[in-house]
Amino acid sequence: MKVDFILNDRPVTLAAEPGANLLELLREQGLFSVKHGCDHGECGACTVLLNDNAVNACLVLVHTVAGKRIETAEKFSDHENLHPLQEKFIESGAIQCGFCTPGMIMALEALQRKNPEPTEAAVRDALAGNLCRCTGYVKPVEAAL
Numbered sequence: 236m237k238v239d240f241i242l243n244d245r246p247v248t249l250a251a252e253p254g255a256n257l258l259e260l261l262r263e264q265g266l267f268s269v270k271h272g273c274d275h276g277e278c279g280a281c282t283v284l285l286n287d288n289a290v291n292a293c294l295v296l297v298h299t300v301a302g303k304r305i306e307t308a309e310k311f312s313d314h315e316n317l318h319p320l321q322e323k324f325i326e327s328g329a330i331q332c333g334f335c336t337p338g339m340i341m342a343l344e345a346l347q348r349k350n351p352e353p354t355e356a357a358v359r360d361a362l363a364g365n366l367c368r369c370t371g372y373v374k375p376v377e378a379a380l
């Protein structure tokens with residue numbers, strides 16, 4: 236099966252097994268910011284943007300992304316310049332082991348596109364699906380605000 240979609244602003248045609256999920260496909264492309272955590276939609280480590288909405292890539296079947304836009308955290312870094320959210324995470328000390336961080340950045344990017352001036356409650360709500368075992372969320376929320 237081949238699927239055409241837009242991946243980090245570039246049109247792609249990628250082959251996948253029927254029933255494959257987007258998490259597997261993206262990691263096969265070397266997009267390792269998309270973390271393989273629970274594989275069941277519980278941890279948010281695989282969060283990507285699908286047409287500007289944060290989704291768990293492990294729950295998205297590849298054939299459903301045909302014609303859509305997918306974005307991962309790789310889009311935001313050219314190894315010299317970081318996304319402002321990434322800068323703030325570093326400045327605020329919001330990263331410990333870092334496993335959850337790309338998923339958090341994508342969840343917050345989705346929020347920012349809809350709501351550029353979010354309240355703390357909105358930020359916490361946006362991160363509700365992203366489990367972090369390290370930070371306690373105080374620093375990530377501070378960074379986002």
Ligand code: FES
Nearest residue numbers: 272273274279293
């Ligand atoms: S790996 Fe997708 S939500 Fe955990």
Ligand code: FES
Nearest residue numbers: 332335367368369
């Ligand atoms: S920084 Fe380690 S899981 Fe969040």
